[in-house]
Amino acid sequence: MNAISRLLQPRSVAIIGASADASKTAGRPVSYLLKHGFAGDIYPVNPKVDRIGDLVCYPDIASLPAVPDVGIVLLGAERAHLAVRDLAARGCAAAIVLASGYTETGEDGARRQKQLIEAAGDMRILGPNTIGLVNLTDNIVLSATGALEMEHFPVGGIGVVSQSGGILGALLSRAAARGVGLSKLISTSNEVDLELADFIDHLADDEATKVIALYVETVRDPAKFRSACLKAARAGKPVVAFKIGRSEAGAKAAVSHTGALAGADRMYDALFKQVGVIRAQTFADLLDIPAALATGRKLHGKRVAILTSTGGAGTLVSDDLGMAGFDTPAPDAATAEALRALQTGDHAVLDRNPIDVTLAGLKPDLLRGAINVLLKSPSYDALTIIVGSSSLAMPELLAGAIQDCLPNSDKPVIAYVSPHAPEVGALLTQRGVPAFAAAESCTAALRAMFQATELKPQVDSSAPAAVVSVDGLPAGSLDEYQAKQLFTRFGVPCASERIVHSPAEAEAAAREMGSRVVLKILSSEITHKSDVGGVAVNLSAETIGARLTAMGSEVEAKAGVLPKRFLVQEMVGGGTELILGMHRDALGTAILLGMGGVTAELFKDTTMRLLPPTGGLSRADALAMAQELKTWPLLDGFRGRPLADVDALVTTIVAFSQMAAQLGERLVEAEINPVFVLPKGQGVRAADGVVVLA
Numbered sequence: 001m002n003a004i005s006r007l008l009q010p011r012s013v014a015i016i017g018a019s020a021d022a023s024k025t026a027g028r029p030v031s032y033l034l035k036h037g038f039a040g041d042i043y044p045v046n047p048k049v050d051r052i053g054d055l056v057c058y059p060d061i062a063s064l065p066a067v068p069d070v071g072i073v074l075l076g077a078e079r080a081h082l083a084v085r086d087l088a089a090r091g092c093a094a095a096i097v098l099a100s101g102y103t104e105t106g107e108d109g110a111r112r113q114k115q116l117i118e119a120a121g122d123m124r125i126l127g128p129n130t131i132g133l134v135n136l137t138d139n140i141v142l143s144a145t146g147a148l149e150m151e152h153f154p155v156g157g158i159g160v161v162s163q164s165g166g167i168l169g170a171l172l173s174r175a176a177a178r179g180v181g182l183s184k185l186i187s188t189s190n191e192v193d194l195e196l197a198d199f200i201d202h203l204a205d206d207e208a209t210k211v212i213a214l215y216v217e218t219v220r221d222p223a224k225f226r227s228a229c230l231k232a233a234r235a236g237k238p239v240v241a242f243k244i245g246r247s248e249a250g251a252k253a254a255v256s257h258t259g260a261l262a263g264a265d266r267m268y269d270a271l272f273k274q275v276g277v278i279r280a281q282t283f284a285d286l287l288d289i290p291a292a293l294a295t296g297r298k299l300h301g302k303r304v305a306i307l308t309s310t311g312g313a314g315t316l317v318s319d320d321l322g323m324a325g326f327d328t329p330a331p332d333a334a335t336a337e338a339l340r341a342l343q344t345g346d347h348a349v350l351d352r353n354p355i356d357v358t359l360a361g362l363k364p365d366l367l368r369g370a371i372n373v374l375l376k377s378p379s380y381d382a383l384t385i386i387v388g389s390s391s392l393a394m395p396e397l398l399a400g401a402i403q404d405c406l407p408n409s410d411k412p413v414i415a416y417v418s419p420h421a422p423e424v425g426a427l428l429t430q431r432g433v434p435a436f437a438a439a440e441s442c443t444a445a446l447r448a449m450f451q452a453t454e455l456k457p458q459v460d461s462s463a464p465a466a467v468v469s470v471d472g473l474p475a476g477s478l479d480e481y482q483a484k485q486l487f488t489r490f491g492v493p494c495a496s497e498r499i500v501h502s503p504a505e506a507e508a509a510a511r512e513m514g515s516r517v518v519l520k521i522l523s524s525e526i527t528h529k530s531d532v533g534g535v536a537v538n539l540s541a542e543t544i545g546a547r548l549t550a551m552g553s554e555v556e557a558k559a560g561v562l563p564k565r566f567l568v569q570e571m572v573g574g575g576t577e578l579i580l581g582m583h584r585d586a587l588g589t590a591i592l593l594g595m596g597g598v599t600a601e602l603f604k605d606t607t608m609r610l611l612p613p614t615g616g617l618s619r620a621d622a623l624a625m626a627q628e629l630k631t632w633p634l635l636d637g638f639r640g641r642p643l644a645d646v647d648a649l650v651t652t653i654v655a656f657s658q659m660a661a662q663l664g665e666r667l668v669e670a671e672i673n674p675v676f677v678l679p680k681g682q683g684v685r686a687a688d689g690v691v692v693l694a
Contacts (some may be wrong), residue, residue, distance in 0.1 A: 003124040004194070004202045006093035008135050008184060010069035011040045012094070014061065018044035018081040020052045025098075026074045028144040029132070030055065037139040043068055045366065061086040066503040069093050072132065072142055078102030080128065085119035086671050094194075096122065096142055097128035102190050104129060113192055120193065128675075130189040131165030134172060137183045137208040145169035145178040146521015147176075154430060157210030158290045159203040161196055161218040163188050170174050171215075171287065179426030179435075180291045184396035195220055199480045200228035204235045211290040214241040214277075222271065222587045223613060229275035233457040239455040240448070242280040247274030261606050262583035262592055269468075270590055270608040276457030278448050282561060285444050291434040292445035297412040299449040301381035302326045305374040306354035307367075308386035313418035314354030314440040317384055320639035324443045328353045335377040342369045354386070364401035371402060375409035382412040382449075384442055387424060387435070391417075395424045403431040412449050465616060465658040475693050479524040481567060483689035487672065490662075493648075494686040495676075497569040509568035519544055521555055522565040527690055531557040537571060544568065563658050572685045575676035576634050576644055580653060581608075582660040582670045589664075591617060592655045595631045596674035605630045609657075616657030622650040635677060642679040649677045652684050 001009070013033065019026035030044055030052055030374055043066075044052045047059040058064055060073070061083065071087040073080050077099040102113040126133065132143030136155045141148055147169035153176045160182060162168045168187040175182050183206065186199050196214060203209045212232055219225045232239050234573060246265045272279050278293075280286045304326050308314030318328045330352045331339065339350040343357070343366055350357075354449060374383050391398045406413060415435040417425045425435035436442050468489050478486070484494040496671050498509040510517045521534035529535045533554035536547050548566055554560040579596035581587060587610065594606030607628040611622050617625075626632060626649060635644035652675065660667055669692040676685045 003093045004198060006069040007096075007124065007126065007194075008133065008186075008202070009138055009140065010142070012043065012066060012068045012070075013038070013070035014043040014045055014064060014087070015038065015070040015074065016045045016061065016071055016087070018046050018052060020046075020049050020057075021076075025144050027052075028146075028148070029072050029074070029142065030141050032141045032143065032148040033229075037140045038141070039139070041066070041068075045086075064090065067091045070142060071095045073097045073099070074144075077109070077128070081112070081115045081119040083126065084116055084123070084438065086122045088119065088123040089694070092123055093226050094124040094131060096126045096132050097192075098130060098132065098144060099127075100129040102192070104190065108575060113190065114634040117192055125193040126186070126188065127613060128190050129165065131168050132185045133184065133186040134182075135167070135184050143168070143187075144212070144559075145172065147173040152176070154179055155183070157183055157201075157294045158213055159183045159206065159209035159211070159398065160185040160213045160215070161188060161199045161203070162186070162215035163191070163196065165189055167215045171213075175287060175288055177422060177426065178287060178291070179429035179570055180287055181294070181430070187387065191220060195224075197224040197228040198219060200225070200232055202390060204228065204232040204237055210237060210296065211241045211293045212237055213280075213290045214239065214285055215286065216241050216243045216268075217245065219268075219271070219587060224611075226271070226275050229531055230457055233276040238448075238452045239275075239277045239292075240280055240286065240289045240293070241272060241277050241282060242286040243272075247417055261581070261604060262585075262590060262596055262608060263592060264585060264587075265584055266606075266608060267583070267587045267590055271587055274457065274511075274610055276455050278455070281444070284294075284441060285390060285448075286436075288434075288436060288441045288445050289448040291429060292414060292449055293452055295412065295432060295434065297410055297449065298453045299412050299446060300524055302450060303379060303381045304328050304446065305331075305377070305380040305383045305440065306638070307370055307374060308354045308356055308387065308388070309390060310386060310388035310418055311354070311356055313386045313388065313416060313439075314356065317386065317416050317442055318354055320439040320443045320445070321384075323411065324447055326443070326446065331355065331374075331377065332379045335373060335379055338373045338377075339370060342366055342373070354460060358563060364397045368401045368404055369399070371405040372412075374414070375405060375411055380411070382414070383444060384446075385413065385415045385433070387415050387417045387419075387421075387428070389419045391424055392419060392421055393420075393426050398424075399427045399431045399433070402428065403434050406531055408430055414442055414445055465662075468659070468662060470663065473693055477524045477527070478691040478693065479522050479565075480520065480689055481522055482524075483670075483691040484686060486691055487656070487659070487686055487689055490659040492652050492659075492672070492686050493683055494689070495570050495572050497567050500548075500566050500568055501564065503548050506544045506548045506566060506568050507541050510539065510544045513568070513570055514541065516540060516571045517544065518567075518569040518571050519547055519551065519562040520567045520569065521551065522567045523561065524561055526555070526559055526563075534563070569687070571688055572676045572678075575678040575682075575685070576631070577674035578631070578649070578677060579671065579673040580656055580675050581673070582656070582667065583608075584665075584668075589660055591653065591660065593625045593653060594629065600673060611657060611661055614661070616661045617654055619650050619654055622653035622657070623653075625653065626650070644677045645683055646677070647682045648683040649675075652686075663693075666694050668694050 428435035
């Protein structure tokens with residue numbers, strides 16, 4: 001057994017600082033181990049107490065009769081490292097440190113945390129500032145959470161890893177009340193050693209765990225997290241994450257739009273998508289979605305039958321499903337005929353969906369028959385059963401009738417409990433029918449089941465590329481001409497342009513280009529040129545000289561800088577404007593593609609990909625990014641538009657990503673806005689560029 005296995009399945013546990021008073025936090029671990037049936041050895045350690053109940057209490061760790069697999073350290077932050085040192089000296093596999101007062105408190109706490117790491121040596125640490133862990137599969141509770149006061153917890157296939165200790169108790173108690181079965185719950189908290197990725201990796205191999213639920217504050221090691229999530233995906237175990245901090249401001253880029261369009265939360269979206277993690281949008285989803293996924297049923301389409309005995313509730317569910325892109329079609333003729341054959345009278349409404357089987361009293365045989373007909377029907381991919389108030393009188397009969405039908409189909413079956421009847425919902429969930437108290441939860445569950453069926457984690461792949469010479473590059477913010485020279489080195493096509501200093505030079509450049517041109521100021525200090533009047537379009541050789549003089553005066557008035565240099569650039573038209581940029585934060589480097597031009601930040605039609613561990617994006621990734629945009633139809637011949645040169649766009653995205661990969665942390669910011677995608681066969685042109693080098 002490795003250290004994490006011994007931590008989750010110890011044969012012996014030492015509790016350092018154990019109290020004989022079970023009402024105190026320090027008294028809870030021993031009390032809970034005994035209460036919930038731990039079968040191994042328990043070694044309380046406290047020099048002031050001889051016995052705790054029937055257990056011998058030892059004066060110190062050196063006095064323990066055997067080496068414990070795990071030590072729970074209940075001492076304060078100033079003394080916890082002493083216990084950790086002694087446990088490590090005895091050969092203990094892991095220590096769980098509950099004390100707070102570490103990096104979360106500032107410099108003194110950081111000093112204590114470093115002390116803790118040094119004391120542990122090769123021994124693993126869970127915490128500090130953790131509430132511990134609960135292994136329901138094996139009746140092992142190594143925690144002080146008050147949720148363990150409950151007598152019984154449903155055991156099931158959902159493993160939970162939380163970076164918050166309090167959330168562990170909240171999920172444990174909520175799951176118990178809902179009838180949702182959990183396997184393991186681990187609070188990682190400060191993650192001085194063991195972290196989210198370690199336990200995702202372990203649970204991917206755990207036979208008792210079918211779904212992994214995460215409460216995420218931050219991902220400290222993106223590469224390790226990526227590897228663990230991909231391992232879980234390969235093992236067929238969906239990972240569901242609720243990430244807090246969605247409202248935090250994105251990283252503020254100094255000069256480009258990309259930072260504002262990316263932002264920290266968008267980076268998490270990109271990471272989760274690439275490694276196959278399903279993102280929970282609400283805290284309630286963190287139980288609702290795993291409860292549905294734990295059934296192991298696959299949703300292969302978006303057609304949902306709604307079987308109801310109460311019309312209003314059926315409409316609630318149908319409406320919410322429709323808003324999420326699900327379809328609730330009426331029964332086909334054969335299905336409707338089979339439903340009508342089940343009952344007599346004119347109470348039933350069987351030619352539409354929701355399928356209303358309202359009767360004076362809902363009969364289990366009728367319900368069983370209707371469920372089997374709908375599960376057999378080729379018109380539906382899933383079934384939602386509305387549980388009305390009539391179920392309150394006979395919940396066991398109702399649950400039994402539904403449960404009887406489950407072996408007859410592998411289609412997802414969920415329930416919406418319309419009255420406030422948590423006990424009915426818990427009963428159904430324990431019988432294999434995930435039950436929800438809100439219509440929105442039904443939608444979230446089905447959406448996640450469809451996503452889990454369809455989602456294919458993106459395999460890390462990069463396009464092979466020759467190393468490009470980047471000698472002679474200056475540091476700091478490059479001007480537009482320098483930026484595009486860099487893009488050109490990596491194979492990004494740029495618009496033709498000339499640097500000019502006077503009206504006469506501008507006129508000569510315009511005549512040389514022989515068509516309408518664009519005039520821009522050229523400055524490394526002013527990047528958003530349009531904001532200060534530094535861009536003019538559709539100029540000719542006859543008009544450009546006067547416009548240059550006027551532009552200089554306008555920019556000086558608005559920006560306080562008199563421009564000395566200008567760009568005369570070919571005027572690119574007839575294409576679709578996109579933005580292509582890179583953004584880097586603690587999660588890694590991402591490439592962003594979106595609707596470009598001056599409206600980029602207004603419409604925010606963007607998609608992102610994190611670069612693989614080595615190299616740039618593959619062509620498949622680049623094409624997928626383009627196809628994910630709402631703007632994609634404009635590239636694909638929308639309403640008679642000419643097809644865009646998507647192949648050239650893909651080549652440009654790959655080249656840009658290879659530049660970001662090769663330059664690494666030397667590249668602080670880079671952006672092309674706009675990049676014009678011209679009609680098929682005409683290529684693309686980068687018409688403006690931003691680069692900041694470290």
